[in-house]
Amino acid sequence: MQNNKYDYDVIYIGSGHAAFDGAKKLCKKGFKIAFVEVVAVGGTCPNWGCNAKITLDLPITLAKKQHRMSDIVEGDTKINWNANMKNKHAGIDSIKVNREATMKDLGMDVIHGFAKFTNNHTIEVAGEHYTSDKLVIATGLTPNKVDVQGTELSHDSKDFLNLDEMPKSMAIVGTGYIAMEFATLANESGADVTMLMHGDKALRGFYQPYVKQIVKEMENDGIKFIKNADIHAFSQSDNGYTVNYGDKKELNVEWILDASGRVPMVHNMGLEDIGVKYDDKKGVIVNEYLQTSVDNIYASGDVAATGQPKLTPTATFESGYLKHLFAGETDQPIDFPAIPSVVFTSPRISQMGVSVDEAAASDQYTIEKHEMARSWFRQATKEKIAENAYIFDQEHRLVGFTEISDQADNAIDTIVPAVNMHMNEEEIERNVHLFPSIGHDTWKNL
Numbered sequence: 001m002q003n004n005k006y007d008y009d010v011i012y013i014g015s016g017h018a019a020f021d022g023a024k025k026l027c028k029k030g031f032k033i034a035f036v037e038v039v040a041v042g043g044t045c046p047n048w049g050c051n052a053k054i055t056l057d058l059p060i061t062l063a064k065k066q067h068r069m070s071d072i073v074e075g076d077t078k079i080n081w082n083a084n085m086k087n088k089h090a091g092i093d094s095i096k097v098n099r100e101a102t103m104k105d106l107g108m109d110v111i112h113g114f115a116k117f118t119n120n121h122t123i124e125v126a127g128e129h130y131t132s133d134k135l136v137i138a139t140g141l142t143p144n145k146v147d148v149q150g151t152e153l154s155h156d157s158k159d160f161l162n163l164d165e166m167p168k169s170m171a172i173v174g175t176g177y178i179a180m181e182f183a184t185l186a187n188e189s190g191a192d193v194t195m196l197m198h199g200d201k202a203l204r205g206f207y208q209p210y211v212k213q214i215v216k217e218m219e220n221d222g223i224k225f226i227k228n229a230d231i232h233a234f235s236q237s238d239n240g241y242t243v244n245y246g247d248k249k250e251l252n253v254e255w256i257l258d259a260s261g262r263v264p265m266v267h268n269m270g271l272e273d274i275g276v277k278y279d280d281k282k283g284v285i286v287n288e289y290l291q292t293s294v295d296n297i298y299a300s301g302d303v304a305a306t307g308q309p310k311l312t313p314t315a316t317f318e319s320g321y322l323k324h325l326f327a328g329e330t331d332q333p334i335d336f337p338a339i340p341s342v343v344f345t346s347p348r349i350s351q352m353g354v355s356v357d358e359a360a361a362s363d364q365y366t367i368e369k370h371e372m373a374r375s376w377f378r379q380a381t382k383e384k385i386a387e388n389a390y391i392f393d394q395e396h397r398l399v400g401f402t403e404i405s406d407q408a409d410n411a412i413d414t415i416v417p418a419v420n421m422h423m424n425e426e427e428i429e430r431n432v433h434l435f436p437s438i439g440h441d442t443w444k445n446l
């Protein structure tokens, strides 16, 4: 225990990566810690985010690879969605139980319920009060609901990740990360998928020439894209649901997924009463120390308005920074590295650091593009689409990267140190990679 005035040194509200990853190291330094969790210990990523999605995606990826190589790996591969879902439950459902056991083994407390501040050192959970020297708001995001008549008839990403049977037809609102990934899963699992676009661009933050190739592939697989859909209403019909959109147009489907974004969990927590400032869309306002407008209260992960990508590695990095700050190991502001992101479509798209568009608009950078589908390593598994772009600064250090390919996730992951350690040519040469490997295939262009 570091203080003798409060019940805890640090209370984390939320138990996801923005909380646990740093807390587990802090508690080893003698800090008394508690987590408050209203749904499931571990939060979004393991339970209804990354891990859950990827468990369902791996068989889909395998099936798609088999289709590409069906002249060699013969057979009519089909996804059994129900079995896929059972495998997801088998792998995922125990994570929250094991995570809570780990927390308790390490000496940290887990308080179940919804936390509300009563003053800047006290929270109330299910009628009990808990005090702490410092508090970290790590409450994450929750699905947005489009503001149309009948919006309650649509489902969210959590519902999708628990579907026992794949519906025959599905309308998906949006063309962001979740919409594009889940469309890929649903389409390969037999659903007739229609994407209802907010504008005319998918995956807005990514390099559009690559995104267009992904959309084309999805269209080739039978997914329909309706640009500028302008949705008016959802209603129940005899066999499912009707989406009213555009100029008196109708779409009849068995299931509607609203993937129109995610919004910060900042409401009903008493933040206004104690002076913690937030923005309804961006989240809790923080300074460069992740400190809120109240000195002893911090925010971490998806809910913190840092302008960083709302991803698990960001949450882990912020949680780790707070560990160093609270333990007195740093008094410096948080210094974010370039954070890689990937959309798990087929092919996938990944990017980090300076984007191609930013580089093209400046004379500070050069862009080197590579047509990787010609590489024998990609040809071996018959990858049709594989391209990447490397962005270099004036000293020819790598500062950005983007790739479209089935291995774009692994390709970017190998290149992360080259970007974030600002490696020069000599340092790059000292990194010898396995051969053959995606790492070798990606570093050889540097």
Ligand SMILES: Cc1cc2nc3c(=O)[nH]c(=O)nc-3n(C[C@H](O)[C@H](O)[C@H](O)COP(=O)(O)OP(=O)(O)OC[C@H]3O[C@@H](n4cnc5c(N)ncnc54)[C@H](O)[C@@H]3O)c2cc1C
Pocket: 013, 014, 015, 016, 017, 018, 019, 036, 037, 038, 039, 040, 041, 042, 043, 044, 045, 048, 049, 050, 053, 113, 114, 115, 116, 138, 139, 140, 141, 157, 178, 265, 269, 300, 301, 302, 303, 310, 311, 312, 313, 315
């Ligand atoms: C479908 C989906 C797929 C994703 N896929 C990826 C991916 O492949 N890669 C990637 O990097 N990122 C992915 N993400 C994003 C990633 O899951 C998040 O960035 C990450 O989980 C954020 O962690 P966090 O700790 O900030 O928030 P969360 O993990 O959301 O944790 C917040 C926790 O706080 C709890 N909580 C909220 N309010 C209160 C309260 N008042 N009292 C008590 N508890 C409260 C919530 O129940 C929740 O458990 C995905 C997200 C989704 C939804």
Ligand SMILES: NC(=O)c1ccc[n+]([C@@H]2O[C@H](COP(=O)([O-])OP(=O)(O)OC[C@H]3O[C@@H](n4cnc5c(N)ncnc54)[C@H](O)[C@@H]3O)[C@@H](O)[C@H]2O)c1
Pocket: 146, 147, 173, 174, 175, 176, 177, 178, 179, 181, 196, 197, 198, 199, 202, 203, 259, 260, 261, 262, 309, 310, 311, 341, 342, 343, 344
């Ligand atoms: N692979 C990954 O790392 C991964 C996967 C899933 C989610 N995530 C994280 O979760 C976050 C949320 O994902 P998401 O897909 O929900 O959000 P998103 O911001 O990526 O996409 C939202 C989509 O909804 C559309 N939209 C917005 N308002 C709309 C409206 N009123 N009507 C119709 N469409 C509308 C947008 O144009 C966009 O296409 C992401 O930003 C990301 O940080 C990451």
